[in-house]
Amino acid sequence: DVKVTQSSRYLVKRTGEKVFLECVQDMDHENMFWYRQDPGLGLRLIYFSYDVKMKEKGDIPEGYSVSREKKERFSLILESASTNQTSMYLCASSFGPLEFQQYFGPGTRLTVT
Amino acid sequence: KQEVTQIPAALSVPEGENLVLNCSFTDSAIYNLQWFRQDPGKGLTSLLLIQSSQREQTSGRLNASLDKSSGRSTLYIAASQPGDSATYLCAVVGAQKLVFGQGTRLTINP
DSSP: OOOEEESOSEEEEOTTOOEEEEEEESSOOSEEEEEEEETTTEEEEEEEESSTTOOEEOSOOTTEEEEEEETTEEEEEESSOOGGGOEEEEEEEESSSTTSOOEEOOOEEEEEO | OOOEEEEOSEEEEETTOOEEEEEEESOOOOSEEEEEEEOTTSOEEEEEEEETTOSEEEETTEEEEEETTTTEEEEEEOSOOGGGOEEEEEEEEETTEEEEOOOEEEEEEO
């Protein structure tokens, strides 16, 4: 079974803090993705990566950056957290390009106060 | 711009009923369509993936259909059970992006 893990289920941070969300997959997948999920807005793509050290902006990259130093790990970074970044963050991975099945992690509920 | 709509937003039915969830999309140029399940506060579980060249996919009590020309997909759940209660999301892949619907929150009453 594919396993996608995220470093924290719940996280509370203060405004202005630098926040790291970590995602690890164990199936040697090429592609990894970060989404945020908000009531009424659904899931929106923040960034994705199709190879180590490669990244592409999604629909809402502002205020975020990413890092992929190893194939199995994809990090989402909030350089200076703001209250409007309070959300559920979901990581996913897939073997191939976007047309392949995506496998999701359990999510991180981030609250910025 | 691709838009994905799921109607109804919420559905409540008695246990044992067969039911259909609907998904519509505006741009028929898609690679595939996926159905996911999400339990409260949890991540997404992939249920079915239909390639653009396929008409339907089946897994156990679930059957998903795809009609690209009309921009519609349905998820049929047979003999519903309380454990089927969850939010069901459809997502379409096209132009290098996965676009999600808002989901249908399904409640199966014992």
